[in-house]
Amino acid sequence: MTDKNARHSKRSYGDGSIDQRGEDVYRLRYRVDGRRFTKTFKGKLTDARKELRRLLREGDTGDHVEPSKLTVGQWIDTWIAAGAPGRRKKKVGQKTLERYEELLRVHVKPKLGAIRLQKLQATEVDRLYTHLDELVDESGDRQIAPMTLHHVHVVLNSCLSTAERKGLILANPMRRVEQVPNPQEQILDDEEADADDIGEGLDDVELARLIAGFERSSLYPVVVLAAATGARRNELLALRWINLDIDKKTLRIERAWEQTKKFGLRLKPPKTKRGLRTIELDDATLTMLLKEKERHQRIIAGIPDGPHVDLSLIKLPAGALMFPAVPEPGEDFDFTKPRNPRNFSKEFARRADHLREQARKAELPSFAKTRFHDLRGIHSTALLDAGIPVHTVAQRIGDDPAVLLRNYAKRKRSKKANQSVAAAIAAIASGFLGK
The missing domain is CATH 1.10.443.10 (Intergrase catalytic core)
Incomplete structure (x- = not known):
């Protein structure tokens, strides 16, 4: 068999097959509920076999996610256009929607927008957070407040959770993110603060x-x-x-x-x-x-x-x-x-x-x-x-x-609260000390 024929040989694995397309590049073909699917896999042949078996197993359990070229940026646009529905599958208010769109457009899309939604990894989100956290202006002050960065995390998580519920991705990568932004105790805006800040x-x-x-x-x-x-x-x-x-x-x-x-x-x-x-x-x-x-x-x-x-x-x-x-x-x-x-x-x-x-x-x-x-x-x-x-x-x-x-x-x-606590403690102490 010539090298060319070897590169394009097909190997059958039950309901699927593997077609080598180049060095450590394989095309996986398989069926789920009678439908044909194709996926390109980069790696060793043994790993390609494991990936094919995983895809077939997901087809059997009903967890299969159809391969898609949809990017993170395209999904963000779709989610915003749908009203940014959350766990309760309800649209948010217009002002909230505009704030969500701004956070994702300014902070997420430039770094993650071109990545395929199904290929987004938690490590890439971690790198995004590190990048945003390290941005400083000419005076050396951070450009993005901790609370804003936390809001980015919350909104991106909601966006990707909806993609998971709709079956566009197998699992939300945000569950494996390790650089979760700490909101600290900063507030962005007088009315935006709402119940999140009780004041000095x-x-x-x-x-x-x-x-x-x-x-x-x-x-x-x-x-x-x-x-x-x-x-x-x-x-x-x-x-x-x-x-x-x-x-x-x-x-x-x-x-x-x-x-x-x-x-x-x-x-x-x-x-x-x-x-x-x-x-x-x-x-x-x-x-x-x-x-x-x-x-x-x-x-x-x-x-x-x-x-x-x-x-x-x-x-x-x-x-x-x-x-x-x-x-x-x-x-x-x-x-x-x-x-x-x-x-x-x-x-x-x-x-x-x-x-x-x-x-x-x-x-x-x-x-x-x-x-x-x-x-x-x-x-x-x-x-x-x-x-x-x-x-x-x-x-x-x-x-x-x-x-x-x-x-x-x-x-x-x-x-006043401190004085009340002090008075209460004094009353308790006088009781068990007999004074």
């Missing part, structure tokens, strides 16, 4: 000083309500006056703003069923809201502040927001026009920083750097420090009790 916390005096600094600002009623309820920014800015029950002293949270590239600013239901809730209000907060409503009624009626008049007959427009956008000079007040959430957070941050700087220059006690989202954590912390049960606090802020408790344990404990 302010004591009662510091919080009062912060809120007082906003008293002459249009942000004041939103800041007060955030501190008094622990509600999310996008929930607060979506509140309408019909959500307030004056007689029951409650506030109904039933929707939130979502800021997306595709649709812009639009309303959506709360992120989870826990988000749909009714919050009890204290008298002081209710009074503040009624004053804000009266201010809106005076604007509608054209009545200046000061004179006492009966405003009960003054009706606000249908769908009037509690905290609408502040009109530009020359514009009429539109009670249904929403504030821009991101601009709102930036304005809060600027004013909070200004208040801190003022206190520093005057050599007065200041407070920690505070984002608007931190008011949610401050509210939760105050309730937990006061001994309110975790499940009650979680229900009030629309959160998972386990997540709330985990983040409360991670953050620096407040002085």
Whole structure:
């Protein structure tokens, strides 16, 4: 037999055959449920035989995955186009979808996009993570935050898990990844942080000083309500006056703003069923809201502040927001026009920083750097420090009790909590020491 004939000889192995195509290159042919399949294998003949037996065995057990030239990049595009379904086979929200697409397009596709999906190995993902973790800018600072890298891992894992469920790959290589990014305790974005960050916390005096600094600002009623309820920014800015029950002293949270590239600013239901809730209000907060409503009624009626008049007959427009956008000079007040959430957070941050700087220059006690989202954590912390049960606090802020408790344990404990612990320990010790 000539060398040429030897290179192209076929050897039968039950329902399959091996055709040598070159040095350590073999074409595997086999049948599964009557269908023909072909796979190119690079390696020794003994290993090619093992691979063929594996393919035939998978055909017998129903685990066979049809060979495909689909690349990682192509599958990412398909998964995003399908709405990035997860374990529950449901599409994610538009803003979340855009964030997933950005993470995979910027960080994954450049390195892994051209690799065939079925050939992707855990070692290649490990190398990607190492590469991303080592990226630095001109000043030597890392370009990608640990939390962002962790988000890349979570999204890529979800993407490949869907490919496994659909039978496109035999097993998700992410299960063998060893360089799993550590999110540490960094947060990317004010609203993106959500329940993943409970904030450093302010004591009662510091919080009062912060809120007082906003008293002459249009942000004041939103800041007060955030501190008094622990509600999310996008929930607060979506509140309408019909959500307030004056007689029951409650506030109904039933929707939130979502800021997306595709649709812009639009309303959506709360992120989870826990988000749909009714919050009890204290008298002081209710009074503040009624004053804000009266201010809106005076604007509608054209009545200046000061004179006492009966405003009960003054009706606000249908769908009037509690905290609408502040009109530009020359514009009429539109009670249904929403504030821009991101601009709102930036304005809060600027004013909070200004208040801190003022206190520093005057050599007065200041407070920690505070984002608007931190008011949610401050509210939760105050309730937990006061001994309110975790499940009650979680229900009030629309959160998972386990997540709330985990983040409360991670953050620096407040002085009040430390004092409570010290008092409890002292009481226990006095009991068994007889003092």
